[in-house]
Every structure is written in C-alpha cells, then in structure tokens.
Amino acid sequence: MRKEALTCLNDKDAGSVPANDNERLIRLPDVLRMIPVSRSAFYDGIRRGIYPAPRPLGRRSVGWPLSEILAIARNGTRT
Numbered sequence: 871m872r873k874e875a876l877t878c879l880n881d882k883d884a885g886s887v888p889a890n891d892n893e894r895l896i897r898l899p900d901v902l903r904m905i906p907v908s909r910s911a912f913y914d915g916i917r918r919g920i921y922p923a924p925r926p927l928g929r930r931s932v933g934w935p936l937s938e939i940l941a942i943a944r945n946g947t948r949t
Contacts, residue, residue, distance in 0.1 A: 895925055895933030904943040922948065 902912060905921070915921040921942065924932035942948060 894936045895927060896936050896939060897931070897933055898924075901934050901939050904939050920948070 898909070898912075902909065905912065907915070912921060916923055922934055922938045924934055927933050938948060
C-alpha cells in the first residue's frame with residue numbers, strides 16, 4: 871500500500887489499516903495482475919465466495935489482503 875494512502879486516512883478509518891506487513895492490502899489493479907481474470911469475473915468470484923471481499927482503506931477506496939491474494943495465485947483457492 872502506498873504511503874500516501876496511509877496519510878490521507880483520518881482517525882475513524884485508521885482501524886482499517888493492517889497492523890503488520892503480513893496483512894498488507896493491495897489495490898484491484900495489483901490483484902488482477904496476480905489473478906488473471908477480468909474485473910467483472912473477479913467481482914463475481916467475490917459474490918460467490920471464491921475470492922475475498924475487499925477491506926476499506928478509506929471512504930472511497932478498498933484493498934485486498936496480500937497474503938490471501940498470493941495464496942489464491944499460488945494454489946488457486948482461498949486459505
């Protein structure tokens with residue numbers, strides 16, 4: 871996650887930011903580079919429980935846990 875994203879969060883949103891680097895959140899373009907599906911197929915997979923739901927980064931931005939996305943990219947399934 872970029873440092874700029876962290877600095878623009880207010881105190882209310884600070885609970886959304888992961889405490890350690892193992893739970894680093896990545897944005898959708900990075901997710902789709904690791905999991906080669908279309909944007910609509912990815913969101914359909916979220917709805918069906920194949921892919922993890924996004925976590926809020928702020929009022930209008932979300933991210934996905936890097937560890938979960940890496941596990942899906944390696945194994946093809948969620949951990």
